[in-house]
Amino acid sequence: MGLTLALIREAHARIKDKIKRTPVLTSATLDAQARARLFFKCENFQKVGAFKARGATNAVFLLSDEEARRGVATHSSGNHAAALARAAALRGIPAHIVMPNNASRAKQAAVARYGGRIVLCEPTLAARESTCARLVADTGAALIHPYDDVRVMAGQGTTAVELLESIPELDLLLCPVGGGGHLSGVAVAGKSLKPSIRIVGVEPAGADDAYRSFKAGHIIPSVNPQTIADGLRSSLGKHTFPEIQRYVDEIVTVSEESIVRAMRTIWEVMKIIIEPSAAVPYAALLEDKLNIADKRVGIILSGGNLDLDTLPWAKPCG
């Protein structure tokens, strides 16, 4: 079953008291540089520090009471893990989170803070999947995939509903793309609410599976992705890809250098913390990849979680 605006609107009604309505910020300095009007939707200020709170909360609160009683499970080392743990805690049910045993202490701590039950495994995709499958078999927990799940995609689409409610006159809407959960939701919502809007996915050149899949017309999985944007290393899924094919106008790629420069510019000018993945859409403006002159451009800043010990522009030692 595909994703629809109706499902996204239902998701919004379901989750809106459990998430933040994040602000839309503007910057006269960045507008002047871009010669356009930019509207930044600040999901870095979202609960758990990323848009992932939306989809996880929708999925958890869609479960029947009987399903919910057995809890939820996922394998993730990123924002989805913390988001699922938080949503489960809000519903008062267990969340089993399979994490690789090399996941940083900060990431484990974020999951634990929300009461998630961490199950460590070897740091391979095979070990993560088998550990998670065994856990689901043992507990009867509902598996909530980080992105390739219509319930999750519907939740992520609420970002665009809010942004277009605040700024209905947008001409373009830019969203990062990794597994496509956010982009698919944003594209369905955006195009359904405003057919004239141009939806652009932006992806690191070092993890350009969505760009290549979109061109080829079939999923080309990500192999050995190399990018600082750690939220965008996944491959498109069987639920996200068809929505992206149908509703997205264009996918563009950006260099690592532009991602770092975009992140630093937003920190310096806007005084807000965004993670590398969130800097990717603005990097497309720095590379002058899009025709945005005098247009109104929505830019989704997807999250703000990163290890502040190791900033990408810090001068290397020695």
Next chain:
Amino acid sequence: MGLTLALIREAHARIKDKIKRTPVLTSATLDAQARARLFFKCENFQKVGAFKARGATNAVFLLSDEEARRGVATHSSGNHAAALARAAALRGIPAHIVMPNNASRAKQAAVARYGGRIVLCEPTLAARESTCARLVADTGAALIHPYDDVRVMAGQGTTAVELLESIPELDLLLCPVGGGGHLSGVAVAGKSLKPSIRIVGVEPAGADDAYRSFKAGHIIPSVNPQTIADGLRSSLGKHTFPEIQRYVDEIVTVSEESIVRAMRTIWEVMKIIIEPSAAVPYAALLEDKLNIADKRVGIILSGGNLDLDTLPWAKPCG
């Protein structure tokens, strides 16, 4: 002539279309840690990235047309320099900014971006003052002191007017103190608008001239201040000190370690960039220096300008 609420209200009417009304942010996480309700007034989002835009703009727009024609001057290597340059540009008059010849290129660039005319001098207070005095004599420019000037203090006080308009039920109001321009304005506005409010100045222990002066009842100048909070190294002035004596309830000091920890906590939890000076009030909460249990506490985040190359918690090389 002393500072009054009437002067601050006039300042607000004068400048409010030329500055930002900055947001007041809250954090459920920080509230839970503090066991209080915290309201952060975000002057890091102010024009030029600091509250200094308020006072400089008020001073520049208070000049008569004849005075204004000859321009304004100051000596500063910090946020006041950029703020004065911007205010002068808004009025279409020259701003002469004396800066030490070791001022960072970033700080010079900020002044130049707003059209300020930079005059470099030797990096001593004597050279700065004599260069500025000569410049004022040569040009007839109006000297606008960074803080010890009632016009500037009135402008800075508008921060508290806005904060109390947004959150009238505040019990305490915490403000950093360096030369006292901000604290004096905030204290006059806060106490005049709400006599029951407790006004607390917070100062680095390594630059505790305000703390000692407040105790002694006379100005004890700052000698060789040692603090990362570069905006708070100045001494109180003859205009700021009497207002602080009259309207401030308490001055507390905090350690360098607490300042750095406060700054990092606000970055990590709130996802906003603040400079070290702006972290000083929250550091007093981390040190448990104030009785704030269940109280409503206004905290002024005074600015967000710093060199992102050299973060205070970065591990040293080697």
